[in-house]
Amino acid sequence: MLTKPEIDDRIIVQEHFAQEHLPSALSEEEVEAYTQRIQTLLKEKDAVLVAHYYTDPMVQALAEKTGGFVSDSLEMARFGARHPASTLIVAGVRFMGETAKILSPEKRILMPTLEATCSLDLGCPVQEFSAFCDAHPDHEVVVYANTSAAVKARADWVVTSSIALQVVEHLSDQGKKIIWAPDKHLGSYVQKQTGADMLLWDGACIVHEEFKAKGLRDLKQVYPDAGILVHPESPEAVIELADAVGSTSQLIRAAKELPNEMFIVATDRGIFYKMQQAAPEKTFIEAPTGGSGATCRSCAHCPWMAMNGLENIAAALEQGRDEVTVDPELIEKARLPLQRMLDFQAG
Numbered sequence: 001m002l003t004k005p006e007i008d009d010r011i012i013v014q015e016h017f018a019q020e021h022l023p024s025a026l027s028e029e030e031v032e033a034y035t036q037r038i039q040t041l042l043k044e045k046d047a048v049l050v051a052h053y054y055t056d057p058m059v060q061a062l063a064e065k066t067g068g069f070v071s072d073s074l075e076m077a078r079f080g081a082r083h084p085a086s087t088l089i090v091a092g093v094r095f096m097g098e099t100a101k102i103l104s105p106e107k108r109i110l111m112p113t114l115e116a117t118c119s120l121d122l123g124c125p126v127q128e129f130s131a132f133c134d135a136h137p138d139h140e141v142v143v144y145a146n147t148s149a150a151v152k153a154r155a156d157w158v159v160t161s162s163i164a165l166q167v168v169e170h171l172s173d174q175g176k177k178i179i180w181a182p183d184k185h186l187g188s189y190v191q192k193q194t195g196a197d198m199l200l201w202d203g204a205c206i207v208h209e210e211f212k213a214k215g216l217r218d219l220k221q222v223y224p225d226a227g228i229l230v231h232p233e234s235p236e237a238v239i240e241l242a243d244a245v246g247s248t249s250q251l252i253r254a255a256k257e258l259p260n261e262m263f264i265v266a267t268d269r270g271i272f273y274k275m276q277q278a279a280p281e282k283t284f285i286e287a288p289t290g291g292s293g294a295t296c297r298s299c300a301h302c303p304w305m306a307m308n309g310l311e312n313i314a315a316a317l318e319q320g321r322d323e324v325t326v327d328p329e330l331i332e333k334a335r336l337p338l339q340r341m342l343d344f345q346a347g
């Protein structure tokens with residue numbers, strides 16, 4: 001069962017795109033000048049840069065070069081919590097900055113731009129979601145990491161795509177019924193794998209939802225030896241074609257471990273930077289997003305992740321702008337379901 005009250009997240013997304021400002025293209029000299037300036041600023045401000053796999057390779061390279069970290073949203077927040085720096089600059093989208101703040105409330109969390117958001121977060125407003133949960137009090141509430149701090153605070157569990165199957169299986173084994181939000185594709189994949197009794201919120205990632213099974217089958221005919229790597233936020237018909245299905249970190253591992261020399265990859269192309277590092281001799285190509293039903297809103301690259309650039313990283317550090325703030329009471333509430341997942345993972 002898919003549920004969502006009267007919210008048209010497509011309209012919200014389109015309105016957001018109308019205001020979007022992407023970083024400008026930089027010359028080699030400008031990249032070098034920004035890199036040096038940011039290195040100095042990071043030292044001066046006692047800051048460290050953490051970047052998501054989907055950001056521009058230039059941003060990922062800068063994080064690595066300056067002693068920062070590139071990973072998925074949860075590992076970014078965990079790295080930030082362990083690191084001694086008093087300021088974290090989070091290159092990613094807003095819910096990642098909030099997760100960093102929840103796990104490190106004493107630190108200052110800056111972002112290149114607070115305008116960078118996520119269609120899953122936008123499509124799951126807390127009031128509507130809370131009302132839905134209230135209408136099903138006998139269900140355990142499991143939300144994906146791609147949600148606001150307020151939605152996390154309403155949940156019993158927060159999960160990432162790398163641990164969703166295990167957590168839902170664990171709850172299902174205890175006979176629990178589950179509300180899953182917000183990604184319907186990941187939710188239905190988890191439901192299919194575990195057989196759990198789940199109510200799904202009707203949200204989707206605008207990047208992964210665009211991958212096309214027909215295009216993928218056609219491309220596979222052209223490259224019959226290529227392996228297919230798919231993130232489970234993709235539609236079911238695309239997942240069914242995969243040689244490996246998993247979170248970003250699991251897909252990078254699969255790229256290294258599977259014997260194929262070439263991979264067709266159904267996730268944001270920003271991941272190629274780390275995939276190529278993990279398997280330098282292999283070739284990676286984007287899974288198709290065109291053809292029948294194509295909307296070309298993303299073309300395998302998240303428009304919000306693309307808002308992170310060297311210019312706004314430097315500006316955020318220099319001016320202390322775009323600071324993430326989360327109400328302390330909300331931090332306390334949102335921390336519980338996050339901590340539950342971390343404890344489960346550790347156990």
Ligand code: SF4
Nearest residue numbers: 118119205206207302
């Ligand atoms: S790639 Fe999809 S899930 Fe990730 S931030 Fe962009 S819209 Fe959200």
